[in-house]
Amino acid sequence: MQLPAQQVAVLEAASADEATSVDALAAATDLPPETVTGAAFELEEDGLVAVAERVDETVALTEEGREYATDGLPEVRLYETALEAGADADPVSMGQVIGASGLEGAQVDIALSNYARKGYGTIDSGEITADPDADPAADAEANALESLAADGVLEGSEDVLDQLERRGLVEITESTVREVTLTDQGVTELMAGVETAETVGEVTPELLTSGEWEDVEFAEYNVEADAETVEGGRIHVLREMSERVKDVLVGMGFEEMDGPHADADFWINDCLFMPQDHPARTHWDRFALEQPTHIDELPEDLVERVERAHREGVGDDGEGYHSPWDEDFARALALRGHTTSLSTRYLSGTEIGEIEPPARYFSVEKAYRNDTLDATHLLEFYQIEGWVMAEDLSVRDLMGTFEEFYAQFGIEDIQFKPHYNPYTEPSFELFGTHPTTGELIEIGNSGIFREEMLEPLGVDCDVMAWGLALERLAMLTTGAEDIRDLHGTLADLEFLRNAEVTY
Numbered sequence: 001m002q003l004p005a006q007q008v009a010v011l012e013a014a015s016a017d018e019a020t021s022v023d024a025l026a027a028a029t030d031l032p033p034e035t036v037t038g039a040a041f042e043l044e045e046d047g048l049v050a051v052a053e054r055v056d057e058t059v060a061l062t063e064e065g066r067e068y069a070t071d072g073l074p075e076v077r078l079y080e081t082a083l084e085a086g087a088d089a090d091p092v093s094m095g096q097v098i099g100a101s102g103l104e105g106a107q108v109d110i111a112l113s114n115y116a117r118k119g120y121g122t123i124d125s126g127e128i129t130a131d132p133d134a135d136p137a138a139d140a141e142a143n144a145l146e147s148l149a150a151d152g153v154l155e156g157s158e159d160v161l162d163q164l165e166r167r168g169l170v171e172i173t174e175s176t177v178r179e180v181t182l183t184d185q186g187v188t189e190l191m192a193g194v195e196t197a198e199t200v201g202e203v204t205p206e207l208l209t210s211g212e213w214e215d216v217e218f219a220e221y222n223v224e225a226d227a228e229t230v231e232g233g234r235i236h237v238l239r240e241m242s243e244r245v246k247d248v249l250v251g252m253g254f255e256e257m258d259g260p261h262a263d264a265d266f267w268i269n270d271c272l273f274m275p276q277d278h279p280a281r282t283h284w285d286r287f288a289l290e291q292p293t294h295i296d297e298l299p300e301d302l303v304e305r306v307e308r309a310h311r312e313g314v315g316d317d318g319e320g321y322h323s324p325w326d327e328d329f330a331r332a333l334a335l336r337g338h339t340t341s342l343s344t345r346y347l348s349g350t351e352i353g354e355i356e357p358p359a360r361y362f363s364v365e366k367a368y369r370n371d372t373l374d375a376t377h378l379l380e381f382y383q384i385e386g387w388v389m390a391e392d393l394s395v396r397d398l399m400g401t402f403e404e405f406y407a408q409f410g411i412e413d414i415q416f417k418p419h420y421n422p423y424t425e426p427s428f429e430l431f432g433t434h435p436t437t438g439e440l441i442e443i444g445n446s447g448i449f450r451e452e453m454l455e456p457l458g459v460d461c462d463v464m465a466w467g468l469a470l471e472r473l474a475m476l477t478t479g480a481e482d483i484r485d486l487h488g489t490l491a492d493l494e495f496l497r498n499a500e501v502t503y
């Protein structure tokens with residue numbers, strides 16, 4: 001009989017006595033596994049082979065699992081230290097045992113939450129006891145970890161495996177394994193002689209113009225064959241997040257602001273009543289521009305009013321810093337350290353003319369700071385800037401706006417902390433709880449703009465305002481624990497492929 005080349009290869013590599021896996025056949029035939037699978041199904045249809053399927057579980061230690069396999073499970077370490085401290089006789093202070101155990105950070109919680117569950121002892125009102133009969137050598141979880149680390153073989157029951165998976169110490173992956181065995185008919189055909197039929201995988205212009213297509217045999221498609229996973233492109237999760245934030249704010253009645261990334265210090269700081277000798281205005285914190293160094297145009301009358309506010313203060317009592325002020329310093333260009341520069345531009349009337357209350361504006365744009373890169377800081381990040389201009393605004397309005405905004409992302413537990421900004425009074429920092437670590441993370445800064453800032457800008461009603469961090473919001477909604485997983489060179493591709501913007 002005649003068969004396509006791949007089928008002949010698989011048929012010849014398969015055995016009647018034992019089942020051969022697709023991977024083994026792929027190695028033997030030098031064909032990709034998906035081609036072998038396709039050929040095997042074709043052969044099965046012709047009754048020449050039997051294809052059996054099973055699901056294989058592979059268990060691998062996670063980084064944390066590997067760590068515990070070497071150092072011991074935190075609860076076992078706690079137990080051993082408790083024994084040394086004599087907690088098998090009398091209760092001992094927890095602080096003392098934890099200190100002596102060398103357990104740190106999250107490991108302390110892990111130790112405590114597993115200690116009593118596994119019968120190592122009790123923990124009650126700050127004191128710990130150790131059950132003298134407990135036996136760490138018989139700890140099924142520890143033994144399973146050890147055997148996995150030593151020879152990749154898991155010893156232990158399904159329950160232990162489940163528990164280890166729940167604790168994030170092992171990762172279980174399932175894969176379908178297909179095995180091929182020759183049937184009697186296959187053996188008969190092989191003995192009678194199987195030849196390779198030339199088959200054609202696709203129609204080419206040459207086949208069509210030469211008319212050869214009429215005589216060739218076409219390979220059949222098998223839509224069930226496993227194929228290589230093709231990762232398509234997608235919109236970056238931060239971009240999606242930013243689009244979603246914009247939708248939410250537009251839905252709340254806000255209009256969008258737009259403006260330069262590199263801007264005069266005048267708009268970034270001076271209009272915010274930030275004294276020119278403020279520490280955030282030193283070259284340590286800002287990215288200055290080398291070329292051009294200064295802005296060309298600033299509205300003269302506004303410059304004059306801002307200078308007066310800095311030098312003489314504002315209001316009847318002339319309160320303020322009475323600090324020196326230099327126009328050349330204000331004209332210097334830098335990458336904006338916050339997008340509040342857009343707010344000052346709009347509030348001053350220079351962008352779209354005088355704005356009448358009630359009005360609401362926002363932007364979701366990049367800001368740049370010479371910070372130290374860590375799990376919650378990037379050198380460039382997105383700020384969700386916003387402000388509301390109206391008569392008689394209060395802190396309740398500010399808090400209510402945040403509650404309404406964050407609730408749309410499923411965040412219902414924001415917390416406020418009194419804060420200080422040179423340009424707002426009162427001021428509040430906002431915090432949210434990280435969904436997996438439970439840590440409070442700062443997600444924004446806000447307040448009610450001071451008269452010293454608003455008067456020179458020509459605004460004579462209340463303005464409440466904020467700058468929220470888009471990446472931090474994304475950490476709360478996606479569960480990313482490190483801002484660098486979201487973007488930058490260390491970003492985890494697997495995470496970026498799968499992360500969803502929830503709301």
Ligand SMILES: N[C@@H](Cc1ccccc1)C(=O)O
Binds near residue numbers: 338340
């Ligand atoms: N500019 C502030 C945020 C803010 C804007 C407006 C009012 C109050 C605070 C920051 O970057 O942290």
